[in-house]
Amino acid sequence: MTNLTLALDVMGGDFGPRVTVPATLQALHLYPSLHVVLVGNQPEIDLFLTKAEPSIRQRIEIIHTTEVVSMSDRPVHALRNRKQSSMRLAIEQVRDGKAQACLSAGNTGALMAISKVLLKTLPGIDRPALVSCLPSVNKAPVYLLDLGANVSCCSETLFQFAIMGSVLCEAVDKKHSPKVALLNVGIEEIKGNDQVQQAGQLLQQSPQINYVGFIEGNDIYSGNVDVIVCDGFVGNITLKTSEGIAKLLVNQLEQGLTQGWFVRLMAKLIAPRINSVLKQMNPDHYNGASLIGLRGIVVKSHGSADQSAYLQAIILAMTEAQRRLPKMIEERLESILLDINN
Amino acid sequence: MTNLTLALDVMGGDFGPRVTVPATLQALHLYPSLHVVLVGNQPEIDLFLTKAEPSIRQRIEIIHTTEVVSMSDRPVHALRNRKQSSMRLAIEQVRDGKAQACLSAGNTGALMAISKVLLKTLPGIDRPALVSCLPSVNKAPVYLLDLGANVSCCSETLFQFAIMGSVLCEAVDKKHSPKVALLNVGIEEIKGNDQVQQAGQLLQQSPQINYVGFIEGNDIYSGNVDVIVCDGFVGNITLKTSEGIAKLLVNQLEQGLTQGWFVRLMAKLIAPRINSVLKQMNPDHYNGASLIGLRGIVVKSHGSADQSAYLQAIILAMTEAQRRLPKMIEERLESILLDINN
Structure with a gap:
């Protein structure tokens, strides 16, 4: 497996870093080629990194932010006013080519709205x-x-x-x-x-x-x-x-x-x-749902996911990144839409 | 239990009289005060009545009709053109006070449309x-x-x-x-x-x-x-x-x-x-759903109900008839709607 980097909104979901960080450590143990960018409140993240071995720790980058998208934020509000949120910064990592996929257990409507604006949809979608x-x-x-x-x-x-x-x-x-x-x-x-x-x-x-x-x-x-x-x-x-x-x-x-x-x-x-x-x-x-139709990979975890469920979502994001899913969809979509329009 | 009469559209559902008639016989055995009006194709119904004891048989009335509402009939079409259908004739029994409730396993949309026109909705609904x-x-x-x-x-x-x-x-x-x-x-x-x-x-x-x-x-x-x-x-x-x-x-x-x-x-x-x-x-x-908000009792059985499931729906219709459910709902509804409108 070639190296790949996931950007994780560790603040999303019912439990935040308490679940998302240990699940990430588990994934890093299982997949030596995995690198992660953890986006969220650094002191809270650090609490769960104290026992991480150096070989694991060196594959973790942290982007510190204290802003979060709450579950009750309307999508438009989140899009306009949560520009430093852990969710948005994680998606930006994908937009900027620094990560091949991102994952959040946060507000679905906001994730959809921010992803759509930042990553854009595929042609015809x-x-x-x-x-x-x-x-x-x-x-x-x-x-x-x-x-x-x-x-x-x-x-x-x-x-x-x-x-x-x-x-x-x-x-x-x-x-x-x-x-x-x-x-x-x-x-x-x-x-x-x-x-x-x-x-x-x-x-x-x-x-x-x-x-x-x-x-x-x-x-x-x-x-x-x-x-x-x-x-x-x-x-x-x-x-x-x-x-x-x-x-x-x-x-x-x-x-x-x-x-x-x-x-x-x-x-x-x-x-x-x-x-x-x-x-x-x-x-x-079966945790982990993919936001498809975008030019980048965004995976949504269940908000109530526990550690093993969150790990499943990480694995899903990795699998899609390895397959370069948006590219695969785009190519096939092009041929189908051409056929329909003719 | 005082005597009560159910009108049954025996032609509805995936299996018709093959399921609905034996289930009805079972109900008549279990409930000596139950009377039924079976609405449907008499020769087909008779096939399943040959072994019925006289004490059971005398509690069965048959209304013969060969017309049925099909599963692909649009509600408006069924309402206008299926005036001799087993479904409609069964509902008419309730409208005319000859039965306290009716039951069908047929087309839900048609059952709703015909019931609404024939039985009318309660005030405020x-x-x-x-x-x-x-x-x-x-x-x-x-x-x-x-x-x-x-x-x-x-x-x-x-x-x-x-x-x-x-x-x-x-x-x-x-x-x-x-x-x-x-x-x-x-x-x-x-x-x-x-x-x-x-x-x-x-x-x-x-x-x-x-x-x-x-x-x-x-x-x-x-x-x-x-x-x-x-x-x-x-x-x-x-x-x-x-x-x-x-x-x-x-x-x-x-x-x-x-x-x-x-x-x-x-x-x-x-x-x-x-x-x-x-x-x-x-x-x-849990078979049997009730069409509530009407001035009469209409119960819908699952189309794929087998004999024991259809029996459950018969028991539901009986229970609602004994409770005089539309009357109960009407009285309470009146007070709530008055309160809201004031």
Whole structure:
């Protein structure tokens, strides 16, 4: 692996440096070619660096700032008034070519707004989308976008998201002609709101996109399609609902298996197996969503991510940087958009 | 229990009379005071009645019709052109006072449109909402609405749904001042689209509603609130996503527990306990959503409901009829709306 540098907004998220710095140290241990720029309050960061070995410490650069984007900052406010924030300075590292990717667990709307202005979108793309890869019954990954960067989307935006999702799946999974679907309240053509219906019509006219029609919520995890498109309001709630129900199930199963001595004993004997299944289903295992459609790499971690979940997001950012994802998307996008416009 | 009559659109759903008639027979066995009007194709219905005992058979009336509302019929089309459909005739039974409730597993949009015109909405309510009761971590039921009857909702509609949900929870669960929340992409005031933000402002000005603010998808099943409000597009996808992820989890757990002889043996010994937990989480267990805000009772079963799931929906319709739910909602609604308008 060639050297690569990540810029990390260590102040973002519910826990700040307490989680982000130890997770970064773990990543530096695992990947000797990784370098990081930690952006945030230096004294707070230093607290968690005291025990770092010199070989690790020398791969860490710190950019000190005390300004942060808060979770309640409106995107426009953050863009105009948080010019020294840890989030913005981290994105600037990517813009200036000093880092190949940046990562934040902070305010999604602000991350989207600042990234869009600083890094610019790819040709033909109006708005970046937040995308993540979900597990499925048949083990094939499923890309869901948008996950909350755009709470309202017109049909043209959904259409662009579908193209980006398709290109991403082709590029990352080397999948030929990935199946693309629009998330809707029914599979019949008459179903849904205007945006979804019109986006469906646009996709039907796009020869390079393998558009398979509408898909319902209960089919997201079936693995029947590769890319699922929706607006950020629906996508965010869909993803978080999945996490909620997974937790409910785990909770009920744990309760069910701790009542009665016989069941408790048996459950204990197969606990590793049950735990391994539950771990696979743990949303933290899939932490990290990418803001695609930009000319640089921006990864969003869940705000509530713990150390191991944050590490997953770091690994995602590294993987995208190694693949030079924006370049891959740009090249494929160019050919698809040319084909549609002709 | 006093006698009550349900009108059943037996042709609706993926399986028609094959599922709906046997489930009805099961309900008639369980509830001696239940009478039913089966609306649909008589020869097809008769196929499943051949073995019914006389004491059961005499509590069944059949209204023969060959017309059905298809899943691809647009609501307006169904309303204007399906005047002899099993769905419409079943609703007419309620309108004409011949049945206390009706049940269909058919096209949701059509059910909503025909019910609205035939039964009318309650004073102060513009659009009926589809609502269902979900399980939660702390066992308290959670009402989620709308589940797909209204794919687009303005803030005023969301506001009315919140009032109806609150009244429903008060009426059915005898809960004082139930906690009402709006489903959103974040809990901060700045989050979400215009409709959700404006609905939040309306609710903040309503003294009789215990509005607690926004809630995220991962909190739906936590049991922290009693009523969750969203538009039908989001609600439908949220509910179906929950079903999808529950199936994925069950599937993975089953696979995980069938690999290796030791694990397989232990799993077999505690299978009843695992099965009882999984059964609790089975969406079929919660089948049946109510179209509230109407002057009559209309229950919607899942289209893919099997016999036991359809039976759950019948029991729901019976329960609402016994409680005279529309009357209960109307009385409480009147007082709340008076209070808001003054």
